[in-house]
Amino acid sequence: MMKLLSYPVSVIYYLCFGLTLVLFHPIQWVCFNLFGYSTHQKSVYLLQWSLMRCANILGTRFSFNNPHKIDTNRPLIIVANHQSLHDIYPITWYMRKHSPKFISKIELGKGIPSVSYNLRHGGAALIDRKNPRQSLPALMKFGEYIEKNNYAAVIFPEGTRSKDGTPKPFQTKGLEILFKKIPSALVVPVTINNSWKMLRYGKFPMGLGNHLKFTVHKPLELAIFVNKQELIDTIESTIKNDIEP
Numbered sequence: 712m713m714k715l716l717s718y719p720v721s722v723i724y725y726l727c728f729g730l731t732l733v734l735f736h737p738i739q740w741v742c743f744n745l746f747g748y749s750t751h752q753k754s755v756y757l758l759q760w761s762l763m764r765c766a767n768i769l770g771t772r773f774s775f776n777n778p779h780k781i782d783t784n785r786p787l788i789i790v791a792n793h794q795s796l797h798d799i800y801p802i803t804w805y806m807r808k809h810s811p812k813f814i815s816k817i818e819l820g821k822g823i824p825s826v827s828y829n830l831r832h833g834g835a836a837l838i839d840r841k842n843p844r845q846s847l848p849a850l851m852k853f854g855e856y857i858e859k860n861n862y863a864a865v866i867f868p869e870g871t872r873s874k875d876g877t878p879k880p881f882q883t884k885g886l887e888i889l890f891k892k893i894p895s896a897l898v899v900p901v902t903i904n905n906s907w908k909m910l911r912y913g914k915f916p917m918g919l920g921n922h923l924k925f926t927v928h929k930p931l932e933l934a935i936f937v938n939k940q941e942l943i944d945t946i947e948s949t950i951k952n953d954i955e956p
Contacts, residue, residue: 717916720769724917727765731758732824739828752810755829759804766797770920771909775805777927783808786857786864786896788889788933790946792878792954793867794906801925802865802901809863814838814853814885817845834862840870850885854892863899864889868947876907878951883943890939900928900946902953926953 735758743751763773781787787809791798803811812834820830820837830837836853838846857864866889868881889896904924911918928949936942 713919714912714916717769717912717919720919721916724765724768725915727768728762731761731765732826735761736824736828739825739832743832751832755833756804756807758825758829759800759807762800763804766909769909769917771797772922773801773925774922775801775925775927777805777925779927779930781809781897781899781930784861786861786893787899787930788857788886788893788896789863789865789899789901790886790950791865791867791901792903792950793869793872794876794903795872795910797906797909797923798867798872798903801923805925806863806865810834810860811863811865812836812853812857813865814850814867816840847888850888851892854889857889858893858895864893864896868943873907874910876904876954878954881943881947883940886943886946887939890933890942894934896933898931898933898942898946900931900949902926902928902950904953904955924955928953 735754738754739751739758742754789802789806789811791802799813814836815830815838817837817839819827821827829835834856836849838849840846853864856862866885868883868886869879870882871879873879902925905921906923908918908921931942931945933942
């Protein structure tokens, strides 16, 4: 019964989702080209809030538990598990004071209204996973950009999303590069739960009535970890131990 109900509701959701992306594309263009980066970022955050409201059509609720007072005047490396594309806009909205920037597939830099424009102009790292000659320098440049501007780099070390919530092993290369290029960073582990349920039936219909939970764990000082593999193991266990079955 729930799946049958999700068909008409999903149609309404996708209409609102698509219209939101189309509407905010020219808004971003105007903000970026006429008023600059700062105004553009405000339009991006309003876009993320609007996408969350679209998700509410599906009965989706969001909880973002962050009991920590994280300094906004230093760079962050936000490390999270990855369950769906619906991980991205809540992190962007709730962590907006830290100017989160994502590492994304280079393919997403073209063809998607609003999303591609923001990836190209908002400070994201667009990488070709099949081409180390492109991806490694892009990650290094991205890390230097985060360090210089005290922004937050967001990385999903699993590399690809988990379709059933079961965490995948962390791939460490990207983390190692960020650790090297953002030496003053505070590392912030984040656990995401239930995002995969939005796509439990695939891309259509959407899952209904899900409670997406984001838990920000105690930040870790990158500089005090001489053994970076020990830090990676600590981050991975912290995140995965909080994933709901």
